[in-house]
Amino acid sequence: MASRSDLLPVDNTSSEADTGVRRTVLPGGVRVVTEHVPGVRSAAVGVWVGVGSRDEQPSVAGAAHFLEHLLFKATPTRSALEIAELVDGIGGELNAFTGKEHTCFYAHVLDDDLPIAVDVVADVVLRGRCRSADVDVERQVVLEELAIRDDDPEDLLGDALLTALYGDHPVGRPIIGSLESIEAMTRNQLHSFHVRRYTPARMVVAVAGNVDHEHTVELVRRAFTGHLGASAAPAPHRRGDLRLRTAPTLSITDRDNEQAHLTLGIRTFGRHDPRRWPLSVLNAVIGGGLSSRLFQEVRERRGLAYSVYSGIDTFADTGAFSMYAGCQPENLGDVAAVVREVLADVAENGITDAECARAKGSLRGGLVLGLEDTGARMHRIGRSELSYGRHWSVTDTLERIATVTTEQVSEVAADLLHRPFAAAVVGPYRRPRDLPRAVRDIVA
Amino acid sequence: MASRSDLLPVDNTSSEADTGVRRTVLPGGVRVVTEHVPGVRSAAVGVWVGVGSRDEQPSVAGAAHFLEHLLFKATPTRSALEIAELVDGIGGELNAFTGKEHTCFYAHVLDDDLPIAVDVVADVVLRGRCRSADVDVERQVVLEELAIRDDDPEDLLGDALLTALYGDHPVGRPIIGSLESIEAMTRNQLHSFHVRRYTPARMVVAVAGNVDHEHTVELVRRAFTGHLGASAAPAPHRRGDLRLRTAPTLSITDRDNEQAHLTLGIRTFGRHDPRRWPLSVLNAVIGGGLSSRLFQEVRERRGLAYSVYSGIDTFADTGAFSMYAGCQPENLGDVAAVVREVLADVAENGITDAECARAKGSLRGGLVLGLEDTGARMHRIGRSELSYGRHWSVTDTLERIATVTTEQVSEVAADLLHRPFAAAVVGPYRRPRDLPRAVRDIVA
Numbered sequence: 001m002a003s004r005s006d007l008l009p010v011d012n013t014s015s016e017a018d019t020g021v022r023r024t025v026l027p028g029g030v031r032v033v034t035e036h037v038p039g040v041r042s043a044a045v046g047v048w049v050g051v052g053s054r055d056e057q058p059s060v061a062g063a064a065h066f067l068e069h070l071l072f073k074a075t076p077t078r079s080a081l082e083i084a085e086l087v088d089g090i091g092g093e094l095n096a097f098t099g100k101e102h103t104c105f106y107a108h109v110l111d112d113d114l115p116i117a118v119d120v121v122a123d124v125v126l127r128g129r130c131r132s133a134d135v136d137v138e139r140q141v142v143l144e145e146l147a148i149r150d151d152d153p154e155d156l157l158g159d160a161l162l163t164a165l166y167g168d169h170p171v172g173r174p175i176i177g178s179l180e181s182i183e184a185m186t187r188n189q190l191h192s193f194h195v196r197r198y199t200p201a202r203m204v205v206a207v208a209g210n211v212d213h214e215h216t217v218e219l220v221r222r223a224f225t226g227h228l229g230a231s232a233a234p235a236p237h238r239r240g241d242l243r244l245r246t247a248p249t250l251s252i253t254d255r256d257n258e259q260a261h262l263t264l265g266i267r268t269f270g271r272h273d274p275r276r277w278p279l280s281v282l283n284a285v286i287g288g289g290l291s292s293r294l295f296q297e298v299r300e301r302r303g304l305a306y307s308v309y310s311g312i313d314t315f316a317d318t319g320a321f322s323m324y325a326g327c328q329p330e331n332l333g334d335v336a337a338v339v340r341e342v343l344a345d346v347a348e349n350g351i352t353d354a355e356c357a358r359a360k361g362s363l364r365g366g367l368v369l370g371l372e373d374t375g376a377r378m379h380r381i382g383r384s385e386l387s388y389g390r391h392w393s394v395t396d397t398l399e400r401i402a403t404v405t406t407e408q409v410s411e412v413a414a415d416l417l418h419r420p421f422a423a424a425v426v427g428p429y430r431r432p433r434d435l436p437r438a439v440r441d442i443v444a
Numbered sequence: 445m446a447s448r449s450d451l452l453p454v455d456n457t458s459s460e461a462d463t464g465v466r467r468t469v470l471p472g473g474v475r476v477v478t479e480h481v482p483g484v485r486s487a488a489v490g491v492w493v494g495v496g497s498r499d500e501q502p503s504v505a506g507a508a509h510f511l512e513h514l515l516f517k518a519t520p521t522r523s524a525l526e527i528a529e530l531v532d533g534i535g536g537e538l539n540a541f542t543g544k545e546h547t548c549f550y551a552h553v554l555d556d557d558l559p560i561a562v563d564v565v566a567d568v569v570l571r572g573r574c575r576s577a578d579v580d581v582e583r584q585v586v587l588e589e590l591a592i593r594d595d596d597p598e599d600l601l602g603d604a605l606l607t608a609l610y611g612d613h614p615v616g617r618p619i620i621g622s623l624e625s626i627e628a629m630t631r632n633q634l635h636s637f638h639v640r641r642y643t644p645a646r647m648v649v650a651v652a653g654n655v656d657h658e659h660t661v662e663l664v665r666r667a668f669t670g671h672l673g674a675s676a677a678p679a680p681h682r683r684g685d686l687r688l689r690t691a692p693t694l695s696i697t698d699r700d701n702e703q704a705h706l707t708l709g710i711r712t713f714g715r716h717d718p719r720r721w722p723l724s725v726l727n728a729v730i731g732g733g734l735s736s737r738l739f740q741e742v743r744e745r746r747g748l749a750y751s752v753y754s755g756i757d758t759f760a761d762t763g764a765f766s767m768y769a770g771c772q773p774e775n776l777g778d779v780a781a782v783v784r785e786v787l788a789d790v791a792e793n794g795i796t797d798a799e800c801a802r803a804k805g806s807l808r809g810g811l812v813l814g815l816e817d818t819g820a821r822m823h824r825i826g827r828s829e830l831s832y833g834r835h836w837s838v839t840d841t842l843e844r845i846a847t848v849t850t851e852q853v854s855e856v857a858a859d860l861l862h863r864p865f866a867a868a869v870v871g872p873y874r875r876p877r878d879l880p881r882a883v884r885d886i887v888a
Binding site for chain 2: 038039041042073080081084087088089090091092093108109113137138141150153258259284288291292295299301302304305306307328357358359362363364366367369372373374
């Protein structure tokens with residue numbers, strides 16, 4: 001699939017037919033995408049940078065996330081306190097998050113305060129400073145965040161499962177980095193990561209809410225002064241070229257908590273593969289809602305867990321489909337056995353027409369309900385621009401969901417659920433042989 | 445303050461001037477309050493019952509929450525699976541939560557599906573069955589939820605702090621109950637709690653979104669068939685009559701995690717006290733946002749914690765104002781010392797005009813941004829009806845915030861922050877003498 005933004009001349013404004021999304025490419029390659037949301041009095045502004053933990057060398061694991069923290073500490077014209085006072089004073093929210101493939105800095109404000117939001121978010125992203133003293137203070141904060149991750153079994157499992165699935169491939173490395181890499185990170189490494197990676201051609205400014213496209217573009221142009229130099233084209237969207245030599249493994253983290261936690265999963269396909277639509281339906285059927293097989297079999301029928309669900313991670317060239325359950329250690333063997341039975345049954349017999357219809361209804365409703373929030377709208381268009389270089393209307397997406405058939409879902413299930421599984425466990429276990437047999441057997 | 449709903453004749457429809465909220469009282473005393481939200485295609489439906497853990501005898505601690513779970517397991521015409529399939533099929537969300545003073549069952553759906561949402565939520569609340577077999581399965585789920593609470597330091601601390609503040613008063617008891625009370629709970633105790641407490645006069649049906657008042661009332665009338673008998677008036681809102689004989693204490697839970705967690709707090713006043721407005725401003729100044737004193741002193745200047753904030757719990761006749769921080773155990777003494785310095789300074793010197801203005805801006809923006817969500821609107825009107833028997837327009841609330849003065853906030857600070865503190869700690873500590881001195885000294 002060609003990146004549409006590749007095909008656009010710079011400084012061109014286009015309206016993606018029927019999507020409600022308008023796009024302008026400024027000199028330097030920064031893209032501005034906006035969506036007017038009727039009936040709201042707010043605006044969500046995100047600067048999306050197509051850079052994440054996947055782009056790090058192993059020696060600077062966690063640099064993308066550390067930098068995301070650091071940039072808020074000071075710009076040439078504002079201290080961290082001044083930035084905080086400005087945003088708190090207008091009752092706005094200012095934050096950021098780092099992923100494997102992108103980093104997003106965002107603000108959510110009343111519509112009248114859009115100029116402040118664009119200005120302050122762009123200031124942080126473009127001109128956030130990397131000062132040695134700030135690096136040392138923020139290193140402590142990141143180490144605290146690492147400790148929180150280590151104390152949160154679901155977070156820890158999420159990281160452990162991707163490592164178990166992808167080995168030392170960058171997709172398998174935790175976004176936050178490691179104790180060693182965070183402790184060793186230097187000011188110069190972070191500064192260099194910022195200067196080399198945060199180029200305007202890799203940036204998308206996404207704005208949704210009670211906003212006007214031309215006015216927003218003008219605000220971005222002003223905020224990006226000094227960063228609009230050359231007439232570079234936007235960077236093409238990420239494709240990736242996954243090459244893996246390792247097989248999925250079993251990960252065990254010894255924790256003496258009240259609950260044990262289990263996640264298991266398989267490698268799937270990337271976001272450009274059309275099978276992601278049947279996979280979404282499959283996910284809803286297996287562990288997406290109250291009527292899903294896992295919820296009914298594990299919780300409703302047997303009371304074995306409070307929290308049980310499945311989920312999908314999607315990257316440019318690969319993805320992961322995973323199932324999670326938390327339970328008291330004495331139930332872990334039963335939980336693993338029931339989860340495996342559910343998966344084996346779907347792999348063998350597929351899903352029913354009634355399940356397919358219900359799952360599609362669930363995705364449809366969830367999509368529409370989710371998009372009432374301006375923040376969610378901003379996320380949708382920012383991610384879509386960065387990942388695909390194009391946009392789909394809600395109607396298009398609803399139609400795409402509607403066309404999925406029971407057979408397509410059953411086929412995807414038969415393919416995926418026969419692939420080798422990785423598993424990760426957090427609980428009172430030191431070695432594989434401490435685990436119930438049904439858990440050990442997940443990883444062949 | 446008189447409860448307005450007391451003054452209304454039954455079966456009366458009224459529109460609260462300028463609030464956008466309409467109310468109808470049906471025979472039996474159930475109140476229907478609706479708010480039309482322009483520009484949305486969804487509806488949020490909540491049945492609020494003015495009954496919570498505060499209404500339990502100690503022997504059935506956790507009954508309100510256990511019952512909330514159990515009612516979803518079956519009604520005379522639907523199994524748990526049928527309820528789940530119905531809601532998943534329309535892409536809706538169905539859930540419930542239990543508080544100390546109320547329980548809410550709710551659904552969030554596309555506007556066309558409002559009739560289904562009203563019908564299924566009312567069915568669960570009014571006709572959910574208490575079957576012995578379901579009690580035993582759901583007991584296991586509640587025990588898993590208890591284990592999750594015990595593994596989540598912030599949840600555990602929240603419960604521990606209220607116990608440290610209120611002793612064995614019902615407000616001090618955890619909503620979920622105890623291992624012993626959950627294990628001992630019988631089908632008859634739960635059934636009796638349902639029959640005696642869940643009376644229509646204690647119920648408010650709150651609906652917000654793309655909805656019409658008369659149509660909604662008709663749907664509720666139909667769903668409440670058989671429960672609209674007598675012409676009872678709505679129950680008056682809860683007043684409480686707090687009498688406490690115990691002093692705040694120090695609570696320690698030994699956990700060998702990466703982080704230690706500290707919360708400290710004081711008893712304040714109930715929701716009918718006008719000082720709750722200056723307290724909201726004080727909370728924003730001390731620990732409400734990025735520019736708050738705690739965030740700046742603990743995280744930005746010193747890097748001692750990732751998560752640090754303050755918060756307010758409000759009940760009919762009392763409340764709690766608390767501060768939280770999580771950090772690695774070697775930093776706990778420093779964190780406690782900095783938090784105490786911040787509080788002592790505000791108690792002594794009050795807040796500045798700039799802080800007051802910024803905090804009011806923050807509350808204003810947060811209120812308006814928060815109310816774009818139909819779920820949040822439903823919560824606002826449901827809680828307001830149950831707690832006050834009346835409603836305020838957003839404009840009224842914004843004006844109320846605007847009138848708060850620096851002096852009022854400083855006065856409330858001087859009063860509250862000199863009261864005796866309770867504290868709760870989760871971390872590698874067994875006895876008070878294992879704690880850093882700055883933590884021990886919080887509780888005089």
